[in-house]
Amino acid sequence: MRATVLHAPHDIRLDDVAAPQLHDDGDAIVRVVAACVCGSDLWPYRGINEISEPMRIGHEFVGVVEQVGAGVSSLNEGDFVIAPFMYSDNTCKLCERGIHTSCVSGGFWGVDDRQGRPVDGGQGELVRVPLADGTLVSTAQPDEAMVPHLLTLSDVFPTGHHAAMLAGVQPGSTVAVVGDGAVGLSAVLAAKRLGAGRIVAMSRHDDRQQLAREFGADEIVATRGKEGAAEVREMLDGIGADHVLECVGTEQSMAQAMQCARPGGRIGFVGVPHGVEVDVRGMFYRNLGIAGGVAPARAYIEELLPDVLSGAVSPGRVFDQTLPLDRVADGYRAMDERTAIKSLLTL
């Protein structure tokens, strides 16, 4: 089968690789229908995360169950399924508490499992899914137009939703969103869905500002840094946002997020932190809270799915580029050069 392999920084290829096999009774093999490129895939692509050997990549996909192990009880061949961006058993003490990304048996796509057996990346034709009953969420076969929206449930929409949950967005509350990538835009949509009273999106790009408005932003602030944060505070009762959703992961973006928050405000951060430090004493005097993490997409899919299927939300609009899988390298390049917000790969 064909699967995406990152060989070296900026050297990404669709290679012929061994087709996956069932290893455990709980495994399933899924034929991928659509996958996509994540902002976090760009860290190794850019060489910021070291690549010691060619690596399989991709962690967002939807597809059709092709084969199931003898122990799989909730899935059948032919089921259309959504794969969250990590696999998990959905039964352990941490999954029970909704932290599926810390599942005691779980793991990442594209990395060997705990028994040292290969698990495929999501940007390929077939994927072995460990813990299939716990991991996959099935839904009726969608029409083609619905596929991108369902695909966002793998990662980007639940990640935006996680930012809003971490920050505690409430009906009527005020929200500022730092970051206008696909996650930041999804965070705007998630905050709106949760009933936020006023949403300020921080963005300098016309196309992203436009989508932020369509997703529910009431105001756009194009200025960055301290000055941008001052504009946000001025817009929000002169005191700042009740909740700030930090969707970038840099020192600057976190500082900006803190400056946007009102005293007593809460910051949810979902961008993988790179070199971020926080002023704990400054937090103390302003009664701030920060909470961040790898979004437990699996915990949220069942809650978000009905609103996606009904069309109440259209999170798939973050995809502004669609390519066949054999042009995966173009998808990475476009996201690296920020000419695309997010690239969808069809199979």
Place this chain on the structure above:
Amino acid sequence: MRATVLHAPHDIRLDDVAAPQLHDDGDAIVRVVAACVCGSDLWPYRGINEISEPMRIGHEFVGVVEQVGAGVSSLNEGDFVIAPFMYSDNTCKLCERGIHTSCVSGGFWGVDDRQGRPVDGGQGELVRVPLADGTLVSTAQPDEAMVPHLLTLSDVFPTGHHAAMLAGVQPGSTVAVVGDGAVGLSAVLAAKRLGAGRIVAMSRHDDRQQLAREFGADEIVATRGKEGAAEVREMLDGIGADHVLECVGTEQSMAQAMQCARPGGRIGFVGVPHGVEVDVRGMFYRNLGIAGGVAPARAYIEELLPDVLSGAVSPGRVFDQTLPLDRVADGYRAMDERTAIKSLLTL
């Protein structure tokens, strides 16, 4: 009148000072009935916070209204009142959101107000209270045995409660408390009052362990640091606490608190941070959240007061030393040397 003045590190005296006067229509003068020494008073006492000139001190007191300005509408001479540890208008946008410690008009006891006029410290005979309608909470004249419990509503009990609120303690959830000072013990009591299912108190001192148990701790861990945190995790489902209440404020105590938390856990911190740094990336991979701050005691007094008056909680048990005001220096010494948990001063 007589009031406590800190002249230099470890040089604290009861001096004769000018009696306060009404400066604003909204002022009241309160005759102090009981005051106390706070762990945070020890920072300047020990010289860790610099003392450039003799300073008035004390921020926890209850007393009787002696005089009110023409604009005071909710208080009368003779009312028994509880003073939260900062004054505030109780009407601004930040007070409305329950962050009275960030009140746009508020301030600290013992420091000149925004107009440069003196505000007395709480460890003295009389105190000018700015914004008296917003600041003071009156209650029926208590009997003598109730006074210590009411006095804790100035600071220490609401501060413990704040730690629990910041960490989001829920009925049935698991809680670890780092710090066995008066605030840590109050946090145990607050977590119990909020319905925590299991509470682990970390303490190495017999008397404090005993009070922690009486306040609601189910388990005591006497070991500190990584090893102590490992014991806590083992006790709590092998994964750690849903909520950790950090009541010290040092680098070590914060690290210990983080290590006690389960993935997805929340840490509330109410000890003034001194040199605390947090591992933001580590937080991200474990989905942790931290929130801290100066407790808005004023926001909580009305909620906590009925349970204090009914005897449902007895927070005044943190006072294990009672002295007349003229022995205030002995109270500081006892708390500095940790021979007292908390010293109450009677007038």
